Amino acid sequence: MTVGQAAGILKDMLNQGTDLDRAFHALADPSRRLIVERLARGPASVSELAQPLAMSLSAVMQHLQVLEACSLVASEKAGRVRTCRIEPETLRQVEHWVTRQRTTWERRLDRLGDGMLSEHSD
Amino acid sequence: MTVGQAAGILKDMLNQGTDLDRAFHALADPSRRLIVERLARGPASVSELAQPLAMSLSAVMQHLQVLEACSLVASEKAGRVRTCRIEPETLRQVEHWVTRQRTTWERRLDRLGDGMLSEHSD
Numbered sequence: 001m002t003v004g005q006a007a008g009i010l011k012d013m014l015n016q017g018t019d020l021d022r023a024f025h026a027l028a029d030p031s032r033r034l035i036v037e038r039l040a041r042g043p044a045s046v047s048e049l050a051q052p053l054a055m056s057l058s059a060v061m062q063h064l065q066v067l068e069a070c071s072l073v074a075s076e077k078a079g080r081v082r083t084c085r086i087e088p089e090t091l092r093q094v095e096h097w098v099t100r101q102r103t104t105w106e107r108r109l110d111r112l113g114d115g116m117l118s119e120h121s122d
Numbered sequence: 123m124t125v126g127q128a129a130g131i132l133k134d135m136l137n138q139g140t141d142l143d144r145a146f147h148a149l150a151d152p153s154r155r156l157i158v159e160r161l162a163r164g165p166a167s168v169s170e171l172a173q174p175l176a177m178s179l180s181a182v183m184q185h186l187q188v189l190e191a192c193s194l195v196a197s198e199k200a201g202r203v204r205t206c207r208i209e210p211e212t213l214r215q216v217e218h219w220v221t222r223q224r225t226t227w228e229r230r231l232d233r234l235g236d237g238m239l240s241e242h243s244d
Contacts, residue, residue: 028146
């Protein structure tokens with residue numbers, strides 16, 4: 001591996017860390033989770049997001065900025081309407097990290113259980 | 123449903139919201155994610171956590187306080203040694219929320235795909 005390749009891998013790892021930092025931070029807010037829940041059911045305009053969530057347009061816009069900054073959401077403007085949609089890749093990265101910890105923990109418990117069983121059968 | 127039952131359900135929903143807020147906030151910090159990754163592989167004392175992560179004991183203690191406040195981690199002191207372990211239930215709640223959004227989004231894409239296929243076969 002060249003120094004350049006190693007630096008590239010390290011940069012990717014650090015970027016992924018930063019992406020996860022931002023994504024977990026974005027999802028720590030209940031209003032932003034409501035926006036993600038709504039967009040998981042399909043794209044929506046800013047006013048379509050604001051109305052059922054009883055938020056002002058400016059509050060929704062602020063939350064969308066945070067969600068767009070960590071690539072959980074993307075939006076496009078056509079004429080006067082901005083349409084927002086889920087960007088699934090970041091959601092998958094968050095899910096992947098959490099699932100990995102949960103399965104690592106459960107596999108360890110399984111191994112402990114197997115160890116106890118084999119001790120009993122010895 | 124009685125008013126008391128409805129109030130109980132609402133309280134549970136609000137508490138779950140608060141739990142998720144805290145858990146996502148806790149996991150937004152890369153050092154705290156490293157601690158969770160380490161504990162997923164098995165319980166560890168505070169100094170066993172600090173050493174490989176190149177953190178001071180007091181930094182680890184501060185991160186542990188945040189992780190314990192949202193029930194991602196629990197710890198017990200025996201003599202002078204505090205042993206920390208994963209509390210899986212909160213990790214499962216975080217995973218469940220993220221997985222639900224991802225699957226809702228994918229199912230919608232599947233339905234869109236089915237709709238396009240049936241239009242073509244008409």
